[in-house]
Amino acid sequence: MATAQGMMLEVSALAKNFAGVAAVSDVSFGVSEGEIVSLIGPNGAGKTSVFNMITGFYSPDTGSIQYAGCELRGLEPFRIARLGVARTFQNLELFRDMTVEGNMQVACQCHSPISLGAAMFRSAAVRRRETEDAERIARLVDAVGLRQQLGSMASQLSYGAQRRLEIARAMATGARLLLLDEPTAGMSPAEVDEILDLAKKVRDSGVTILLIEHNMNLVMRVSDRIIVMDHGMKIADGEPAQIRRDARVRQAYLGTAG
Amino acid sequence: MTARHKGWFIFVVLALAVVPKLGTNPYALHVLSLVGIYAIVTMGLNLVFGYTGQISLGHAAYFAVGAYTSGILTLQLGAPFAVGMIAAVALAVVLGLLVGIPSLKLEGSYLAMATIGFGEIVKMLLVNWEHVTGGPAGISRIPHPGILGFTFNTADAKFYLILTFSAVAWLLYANLLMSHYGTRFIAVRDSAKAAAGMGIDVRRTKIQAFVFSTAYAGMAGALYAHLNRYIAPDAFHLGESINFLLIVVVGGMGTLLGPLMGSAIIVYLRESLLVLKDYNMLIFGLILMVLMVFMPRGLVGSAQLLVSKWRRRRA
Amino acid sequence: MLEAIQQAATGLAIGSVYALVALAFSVTVRALNQINFATGELFMLGAYLGITLTATIGFPFWVAVIATAIAVSVIGVLFEKIAYRPLFRANAGHPGRLHILIICSTIGTSIFLQNAAMLIWGAQALPFPKVFDPEPFRFQGIVIPVEYFWVTGVAMVLMGALNVFLQGTWIGKGLRAAAQDRETAALMGVSLPAADSWTFGVSAGIGAVGGLLIGAMSFAYPTMGAAFVLKGFTAAIMGGLGSIRGAIVGGFLLGLAESLVIAFISSVYKDVVAFALLLVFLQFRPTGLLLKPVQTRV
Structure with missing residues (x-):
């Protein structure tokens, strides 16, 4: 596999079994800085498991995950997030009883030097930091079109808005690598287009994106490169045009399409 | 805190400070002082x-x-x-760390029972370690508190002392909880x-909350x-831990003002139910059951809900 | 050695009561993943009803056991309908909050029941009437009070009956199905509200018989529930909370452990045993001895 220099993320020989069943076996791929790479494949192909291993929620049985010169394997999720890898969740994991603003404030603390004591005494550093965060939050919610809903409870947002909030929240951590797990699931075509624009905007701001997605139309339009998985293995890796022609990919999809 | 919050805070503290000057009897001041003490415990417990979503039915132990x-x-x-005060806080913190770290992996009913078990062990220690704790008879004639030569030996003076401590505890x-830092506790509760x-370091956050409360x-x-x-040990039994928890729930768990309202309501409810003599705790239990059904968000939570509904209707 | 055997007999009798309280816990945990903190007060009611039925009305012991079980089961069902179901309905979408509200509501119930008992039967401890042969069983210098056999025997019969009820009857099968997967059970035609009522009823009935049996060995007092709740819960955790067999094994083990501590160390530390075991098990083997440790997936 291509292991060129300057890779932002490099996954090699990753494997994970659950109770003897292989969820992921021998998966290797790389993501370069500034790319949008899509991870596609039928349900149960192991895509989310790969995400969970990169972000530390599962520990791989074998393999390594190199990110910007660090080995992520064995690190806890919050440490990986602090290194600049943020994610969204397939089944939405918003802080439901918090406002949109509150959700964003949590994420803004990813690199915050504020301590519990400073917060209790409301030091000057705390006030300064909170003003900065408020500006950052304003920019991000503008970008995802949630300015008006800043004070609404996360649980009261529409489904599409909840997905966009998750993306904005992940961005607020100051991530350099963003892992989006099915960001358009259950969305209308118009909302899908919004996500497409958003993804491009995020990429143009210098953030690398790894995307799990079922909407092929979106994948083909947005991706610089596509990785295809089936039954826990990688079966193809290439540019959208190549993937479209790939016989194995067609078989994997047609085989499960019925 | 915004200017409006500061204004309210100063207003409430001043209003309370006037109470002893209105000729309030010492017993009423004692009860009001108790409200302040309960409020401090339950701010931490809240x-x-x-906020963090970890149950504790053993806080009477730290109080003890x-x-x-x-x-x-x-x-x-x-x-x-x-x-004495500094040592009390320090020892409670040490104990909080000792208990908090191992109980990190417990949740829900398991955590509830583990904390009850811990509370009972502390109570047994109080009863059986006689030469230090005085055993079942407890310790009497504890000195009046004094700071810089001034002795707080009247109900008025003690009330002011406790008011000061409560006010500072409230400010911190x-x-x-109003800082961005405070959002991480709710985050841990809503989705670890x-x-x-x-x-967010979830374990560290849970321990911070726990140690703050102890x-x-x-x-x-x-x-x-x-x-x-x-x-005496009797004042620190399971019933007291339950009492603390009820204050938080009745006031409104996860609301800033809940502990204050809850402490006032529970303390005064108990005082006023005393006229029912033997029936008072019976009615108290009944009121709790009814409150859980009709006011699951507690007083403050329900009030907030009403206000937001009213605003939406006007908008 | 004699002392140890003597204490073991006590341990078995007390252990069988612990097992019943553990069962009362496990039944609701299995079905609803909820702990009924009023279990102790239902237990206490069992002890008082036992005394009233035998002493005042003059029922034979075994009739009193059955009557008590049925009467307290009805109270359990009432509790489910009045206090549990409205909470469950209103907060079904908030499992975390529901859990806490249930804990508080059951605490309210236990305060209510405790004080109701105090009003009805008084605050003083009430001795159980002498319904058993006062002459203890003697064998080779070992002296065992007759009621110990009764207590252990009744507990065993009740555990057997529970097993038959859950495995062999139509209602029991419905309860098991609902405990495993509520949605599927509902699709199969199990009425979930009815199943929940039965769950609380069965749990209350078992706990009440436990209280009656302890009453028969000593006496009844309004706050006796609190003391046994934690012991029963410890027994349930030791065996594996939610497991019927686990509750029984845990109960006997705890009873024996306590009596051995009394025999060889000191009765002062009897209560410490339970709490220490609780904390140790929660820390190192929270799933108990009989259940396999579960590996949770994120």
Whole structure:
């Protein structure tokens, strides 16, 4: 596999079994800085498991995950997030009883030097930091079109808005690598287009994106490169045009399409 | 805090400060002082339980540790009140760490029972470690608190002392929960997974909340010892831990003002039910059951809901 | 050695009561993942009803056991309908909050029941009437009070009956199905509200018989529930909370452990045993001895 220099993320020989069943076996791929790479494949192909291993929620049985010169394997999720890898969740994991603003404030603390004591005494550093965060939050919610809903409870947002909030929240951590797990699931075509624009905007701001997605139309339009998985293995890796022609990919999809 | 919050805070503290000047009798001041002490304990408990979502039915133990530490130090070793207070908070914090770290992996009913078990062990220690704790008879004639030569030996003076401690406790608690930092506790409660994904150290956050609460319980315990001047194991049993939890729930768990409202309501409800004599606890139990069904968000939570509905209707 | 055997007999009798309280816990945990903190007060009611039925009305012991079980089961069902179901309905979308509200509501119930008992039967401890042969069983210098056999025997019969009820009857099968997967059970035609009522009823009935049996060995007092709740819960955790067999094994083990501590160390530390075991098990083996540790997936 291509292991060129300057890779932002490099996954090699990753494997994970659950109770003897292989969820992921021998998966290797790389993501370069500034790319949008899509991870596609039928349900149960192991895509989310790969995400969970990169972000530390599962520990791989074998393999390594190199990110910007660090080995992520064995690190806890919050440490990986602090290194600049943020994610969204397939089944939405918003802080439901918090406002949109509150959700964003949590994420803004990813690199915050504020301590519990400073917060209790409301030091000057705390006030300064909170003003900065408020500006950052304003920019991000503008970008995802949630300015008006800043004070609404996360649980009261529409489904599409909840997905966009998750993306904005992940961005607020100051991530350099963003892992989006099915960001358009259950969305209308118009909302899908919004996500497409958003993804491009995020990429143009210098953030690398790894995307799990079922909407092929979106994948083909947005991706610089596509990785295809089936039954826990990688079966193809290439540019959208190549993937479209790939016989194995067609078989994997047609085989499960019925 | 915004200017409006500051204004309210100063108004309430001043209003309370006038109470002794209105010719209020010492017993009423004593009850009001108790409300302040309960409020301090339950501010801490609310952070653990209402905000971070970790149950504790053992907080009477930290309250007891605070009370006994300060009581013993000031009475038997003649230490000044300030030393007793600092030691009370420090010991409660140490104990909080010792209990908090191992109980990190427990949740829900398991955590509830583990904390009950811990509370009972502390109570047994109080009863059986007689030469230190005075056994079942407890410790009496604890000195009046004194700071810089001034002795708080009247109901008025003690009320002002406790009002000051409660006000400072409130400021620190409100600052924390109204800061961006405070959002991480709710984040851990709502989705520990997402919190971790956003770079929040979930374990550290839970321990911070727990230790904060044990510090507050220790502080309140020391105040309690010097207010009553008599402490015995009976005052720190499971019923007291349950009482703390009920205050948080009745006031409104996860609401800033919940502990204050809850403390006032529960303390005064109990006082006013005393006229029912033998029936008072029976009615108290019944009221609790009814409250859980009709006001699951507690007083403050329900009030907030009403206000937001009313605003939406007007908009 | 004699002392140890003597204490073991006590341990078995007390252990069988612990097992019943553990069962009362496990039944609701299995079905609803909820702990009924009023279990202790239902237990206490069992002890008082046992005394009233045998002493005042003059029922034979075994009739009193059955009557008590049925009467307290009805109270359990009432509790489910009045206090549990409205909470469950209103907060079904908030499992965390529901859990806490249930804990508080059951605490309210226990305060209510405790004080109701105090009003009805008084605050003083009430001795159980002498319904058993006062002459203890003697064998080779070992002296065992007759009621110990009764207690252990009744507990065993009740555990057997529970097993038959869950495995062999139509209602029991419905309860098991609902405990495993509520949605599927509902699709199969199990009425979930009815199943929940039965769950609370069965749990209350078992706990009440436990209380009656303890009453028969000593006496009844309004706050006796609190003391046994934690012991029963410890027994349930030791065996594996939610497991019927686990509750029984845990109960006997705890009873024996306590009596051995009394025999060889000191009765002062009897209560410490339970709490220490609780904390140790929660820390190192929270799933108990009989259940396999579960590996949770994120």
